[in-house]
Amino acid sequence: MTTRGNDSAGMRITRLFARFIGSGYVFYLALMFRDITTQAAAMSPWWTWIAVPMVFGPPVVLGLASFRGDPTPMYRAAAATALLFVVAALLWPLAWDGTLLAADAWISTIPGLAGLAAALTWRPPWAVALLVAAVVPVQLINHYCRVPDRNGLFLPDLMFALSFCLIFVAAALMAMRTGRLLDRTRTAAHATAAAAAAAQSRSVQRARFNALIHDWVMSSLLAAARRTAREEVRQQAGLALVKLGESEPDDIEGYTTAMLIAHLRTAVADADDTLEVTVHTRDGARDVSFPSDPVRVLGAAVTEAIRNSVLHAGIDAMRRVDLTVEPSGIEIVVTDDGIGFDPAAVAPHRLGLSVSIVGRLRRLAGGTVDVRSRPGHGTTVRMSWRAR
Structure with missing residues (x-):
């Protein structure tokens, strides 16, 4: 299956409340249908x-709209639910004919649901104000329109x-506030993790480049300074150039x-130095220069993808990496035959998949990512x- 963008925690809570309301x-309509038909005689x-x-x-409409991707109809239906009740x-x-009711007016049974609908779409002060506006009229109706006893x-x-x-409205407001706080905390954690991963990537590149300078360039210069045989110096310098071509400064x-x-x-070797990369170069790709951002993002993401496979796919899993380079794009595919998992069940706080792989590629202009897996x-x- 393919991973899809999921609602935030706050939005998921809002949708659940919409379905509950x-x-x-619907439940109260079925429960009160007899009272509605009976009391219609007095109206x-x-x-x-x-x-x-x-x-x-x-x-x-509110309940049905909660299943749509766009939340706007849901919020509008919530506002209509609250206001039209009032x-x-x-x-x-204006419609009562003066006949006293032997039971509570049916409309007085559900003002709390109208308050819950207001809590879905408005700030707490307005939601509480709507609740008051819903409760006071129906209590007046009960007080003056019922039989005295x-x-x-x-x-x-x-x-x-x-x-x-108010107990239920306050609980709904707190639940949605908690969801929003969780979203902000998760966003901050993702940003911090992404920044840390980027800093670590830069540090690794810098350390690798410094090591190459020390191990190859300096050794070549020292060989020349010691008047080593010219052929040996040439070979040493050639190897240094090759090694420098395999790395780059920041x-x-x-x-x-x-x-x-x-x-x-x-990047692949950083996670598994035994894993080979199969390279496919399309016509015209040899003379292309690629911008640094997508190359580094793909490098960091593929390292994390292989590291995840090593950690979670199982000890006997076989892995392969295929790299395709085209004049206008890059694609790298990491495949394993391990135990698999359900991408939809991965918790949002699992930073390895959601931040280091999916998050990185989705923040990259022109970047895409597709994670397909099934248990077993x-x-x-x-x-x-x-390129765009």
Whole structure:
């Protein structure tokens, strides 16, 4: 299967609440259907025909919209759910014919759900204000429209209803706030991990280049200074040039195809020095110069992909790396026949896959990544860059 961009934690929590609210309204509609039909006799017909769709229609849309990728319809349906409930409650006195009700008005049963819908789309002060606007009218309806023996003191009844509903609205607000905090913390952790990985990559390159200077360039100069035989000095210098061609300093601006291949082979060797890289060079790619950013990002990502395979694929897993170089792009594929995994089940805080591989390539202009794996069927990580 292929990894896909997932909702943030805050958005997942919001979608779950939207489905809970939509399901709650459907449940209450079935539960209160008898009361709705009975109490319709005490109301002008227009109110019931208008109020029922106003109260129960938007939350059904809310629940369905929570399954869409774009959250805008979901937020609009949540706002409509909250506001239209209040409108329906305010219209009640205009439609009531004066007949006292033997039970609570059906609309007074669910103001808390309207408050939950408000919590999905508005800031806490506005959500609480909507809850008050929903609870007060329906409590007034109950107090003045029920038979007298059903009534207690208005203020205690109102405060109980407000407190009861506020508990759930506050829990929803805190849950969504916690999701947003988790998203910010995860983003900061990803940025820190990416910065640390980039710094480590630069440090490794610098150390490798310094070692080459010491081991090959300096030894060549010393051989020349000691008046070593010219042929030996020439061979030593030739080897030094070859080694320098396999590495590069940090400030290099472009890579030839040979330098690109050397860099990616070195990146593979950093994780597994026994692993061979199969190179496919397309026509016209030999004389191309590639920018440094995609080469280094691909190098860091392929190192992490192989390291993940070594750690998780299993001790008997076989690996291969295929590099394809084209005039306008680079593709490197890491494949193993190990134990595999379910990419969708990988937790977002697992930085190896989400940051060091997927995150790197998705932040790179022209970069793409595709991770395919199934338990028991190995893993293929395909990383590529195309010039834009």
